[in-house]
Amino acid sequence: xxxxxxxxxxxxxxxxxxxxxxxxxxxxxxxxxxxxxxxxxxxxxxxxxxxxxxxxxxxxxxxxxxxxxxxxxxxxxxxxxxxxxxxxxxxxxxxxxxxxxxxxxxxx
Numbered sequence: 001x002x003x004x005x006x007x008x009x010x011x012x013x014x015x016x017x018x019x020x021x022x023x024x025x026x027x028x029x030x031x032x033x034x035x036x037x038x039x040x041x042x043x044x045x046x047x048x049x050x051x052x053x054x055x056x057x058x059x060x061x062x063x064x065x066x067x068x069x070x071x072x073x074x075x076x077x078x079x080x081x082x083x084x085x086x087x088x089x090x091x092x093x094x095x096x097x098x099x100x101x102x103x104x105x106x107x108x
Contacts, residue, residue, distance in 0.1 A: 002048070002050060004050075005048050005049075005050035005093075005095040006023065006024070006033050006034060006048045008095060008100060009033075009034060009046065009048045009093040009095065009100060009102075010023065010034060010036075012093070012100050012102065013034070013036050013046075013102075016039070017038075017039035018036040018037060018038055018039065018044070019036060019037045020034060020035075020036050021035045021036060021037055021043065022034065022035035022078070025074070025078060027073070027074050027077040027078070028077070029070055029073035029074050029077060030070045030071075030073075030074055031074070032045050032046070032047075032071065032074045032075075032078070033046055033047055033048040033093075034046040034048065034093075035078060038089075038104075041087060042087050042088060042089045043078075043079075043086050043087065043088045043089075044088070044089055044090070044091045044104075045071050045074060045075050045078075045088065045089075045090050045091070046091045046092070046093055047063055047067065047071060047090075047091075047092050047093070048093045048095060049063065049092065049093070049094055049095065050094075050095035050096070063092050063106065063107070068090070068107050071090055072090075075088050075090070089104065089105045090105070090106055090107050090108070091103060091104050091105065091106055092106040092107075
């Protein structure tokens with residue numbers, strides 16, 4: 001289900017002018033689901049969350065502070081590989097069936 005949701009979000013972003021830079025980018029700190037460049041020039045680290053039911057809350061509610069901190073470390077790692085300054089932001093895609101809710105700049 002997770003990979004299917006990531007593919008759906010990738011298509012969603014492409015339709016909105018984003019360029020997918022990485023899929024399942026692995027680092028010593030964990031994996032970023034998607035790294036994409038926004039039409040405004042931001043490099044977006046996108047956490048994709050999908051749920052079959054709401055028994056444990058909405059998908060986006062799963063982005064708790066430890067996960068946010070891990071994504072910050074992943075972003076630092078990715079930026080260090082670029083060897084240049086890169087404007088970044090952290091986005092969250094919540095997939096609920098066929099519905100995608102996209103939250104730009106979801107956390108700092």
